[in-house]
Amino acid sequence: MSYALTEEQQLIQQNAREFATEYVEPAAAEIDHTAAHPADIVKKMIEQDFLGIFLPGEFGGAEAGYLSYTLIIEELSRASGAVAAVLLNHASLAAYSINRWGSAEQKQAYLPSLCQGEKLGAFALNEPGAALGAGEHRVTAVKDGDSYVLSGRKCYVANGGAAGLYIVFAQTDPEAGAKGISAFLVDAKTDGLSVARLIDKMGLRGCQSAELVFDQVKVPAANLLGAEGAGLAIAAEALAAASIAEGAMVVGIAQAAMEDAVKYGKQRIQFRRPIATFPAIQSMLAEMAANIHMLRLAVYDAASLLENGQAFVAEAAMIKLFAARIGQSALIDVIQIEGGYGYSQEMVASRLYRDVKGAVIKNSSLDFPEKIIAGNLLA
Numbered sequence: 001m002s003y004a005l006t007e008e009q010q011l012i013q014q015n016a017r018e019f020a021t022e023y024v025e026p027a028a029a030e031i032d033h034t035a036a037h038p039a040d041i042v043k044k045m046i047e048q049d050f051l052g053i054f055l056p057g058e059f060g061g062a063e064a065g066y067l068s069y070t071l072i073i074e075e076l077s078r079a080s081g082a083v084a085a086v087l088l089n090h091a092s093l094a095a096y097s098i099n100r101w102g103s104a105e106q107k108q109a110y111l112p113s114l115c116q117g118e119k120l121g122a123f124a125l126n127e128p129g130a131a132l133g134a135g136e137h138r139v140t141a142v143k144d145g146d147s148y149v150l151s152g153r154k155c156y157v158a159n160g161g162a163a164g165l166y167i168v169f170a171q172t173d174p175e176a177g178a179k180g181i182s183a184f185l186v187d188a189k190t191d192g193l194s195v196a197r198l199i200d201k202m203g204l205r206g207c208q209s210a211e212l213v214f215d216q217v218k219v220p221a222a223n224l225l226g227a228e229g230a231g232l233a234i235a236a237e238a239l240a241a242a243s244i245a246e247g248a249m250v251v252g253i254a255q256a257a258m259e260d261a262v263k264y265g266k267q268r269i270q271f272r273r274p275i276a277t278f279p280a281i282q283s284m285l286a287e288m289a290a291n292i293h294m295l296r297l298a299v300y301d302a303a304s305l306l307e308n309g310q311a312f313v314a315e316a317a318m319i320k321l322f323a324a325r326i327g328q329s330a331l332i333d334v335i336q337i338e339g340g341y342g343y344s345q346e347m348v349a350s351r352l353y354r355d356v357k358g359a360v361i362k363n364s365s366l367d368f369p370e371k372i373i374a375g376n377l378l379a
């Protein structure tokens with residue numbers, strides 16, 4: 001497929017495909033089985049410059065652009081959604097936020113270690129029982145001289161426990177609701193910060209999700225990201241950037257599933273014919289191929305908008321909306337095409353189904369995508 005990818009982008013795509021085939025694919029079932037953070041693969045991704053692929057060269061990034069990065073996410077997702085998710089949470093959420101809103105000192109202090117993989121990034125927004133978009137954060141950050149003291153719990157933090165740096169959202173002004181939330185850069189080794197538990201998920205296993213406890217965690221005031229009260233605006237844009245990459249994840253997972261269904265459909269004989277010759281099977285394959293193609297184009301387009309400094313939030317919400325529909329329907333159809341075998345753990349479809357569901361639930365926007373899209377139309 002050509003969305004006028006440059007020669008450099010095509011090389012990055014090809015390299016990522018070879019990387020995924022050689023290192024990720026053979027480990028994917030085991031990662032899913034053990035749900036262990038894939039440290040060895042992350043080390044190899046660091047050697048490929050994947051961790052800082054779209055970050056500026058002055059901080060050790062490859063400066064290859066957001067579209068190149070989504071191509072890598074798509075290729076990794078064909079082999080393992082969990083491995084792609086490790087990179088996505090590090091890059092689209094943590095590194096993106098620092099590059100976008102960090103002060104010169106913060107960028108200098110954190111981006112080189114994120115690019116070189118000395119630290120993996122994570123984004124701690126969600127809380128047990130809190131309506132985030134409504135500004136009901138229970139994690140608080142109280143100013144104390146030159147520091148803030150953070151207290152409370154965050155849940156479902158991807159890369160939790162494996163990360164060296166967390167972007168943590170906390171209420172600095174409880175009276176101000178949504179406008180009283182701020183973002184902080186918190187080193188994982190800070191006293192009082194601990195992992196309460198890892199959540200045993202149905203999919204994207206290996207991109208571990210943690211519940212974090214902040215027990216009087218003292219953070220220098222210099223680690224406030226952006227201005228006090230800017231937390232939700234930071235979260236909304238970072239989540240939109242992540243939605244583009246999550247769209248690429250869905251493209252990669254659905255593409256792998258479709259290819260598996262095509263292979264199976266050509267081999268499986270019923271009524272003396274390969275089942276792929278039946279119009280009902282072809283119609284399911286045709287619909288998923290068309291949907292994957294359109295989602296891929298939408299991802300490339302939104303990634304290009306982002307990397308060219310143009311507005312991308314409404315397009316990212318369209319991706320979120322469309323990816324949720326077509327990702328899940330593609331996987332349901334693939335399992336249908338593969339019949340009883342498709343439903344078994346022996347086939348890859350069951351893992352891909354569990355992973356695609358995670359890709360569309362994870363990091364939901366602060367608002368429903370329909371609301372963001374309509375709001376943009378009516379503004």
Ligand SMILES: Cc1cc2nc3c(=O)[nH]c(=O)nc-3n(C[C@H](O)[C@H](O)[C@H](O)COP(=O)(O)OP(=O)(O)OC[C@H]3O[C@@H](n4cnc5c(N)ncnc54)[C@H](O)[C@@H]3O)c2cc1C
Nearest residue numbers: 089123124125126155156157158204209358361362363364
């Ligand atoms: C794989 C994965 C990775 C994640 N990674 C991270 C991470 O790195 N950092 C982080 O902070 N969080 C992370 N999360 C958490 C994720 O952001 C939340 O699970 C997600 O935002 C949904 O929030 P919730 O689980 O509280 O569901 P809820 O908000 O409780 O929603 C439950 C259901 O109610 C519906 N609902 C809610 N409000 C309304 C309404 N007003 N009207 C109608 N229906 C409504 C929802 O659509 C949903 O179907 C991750 C989650 C997953 C699954």
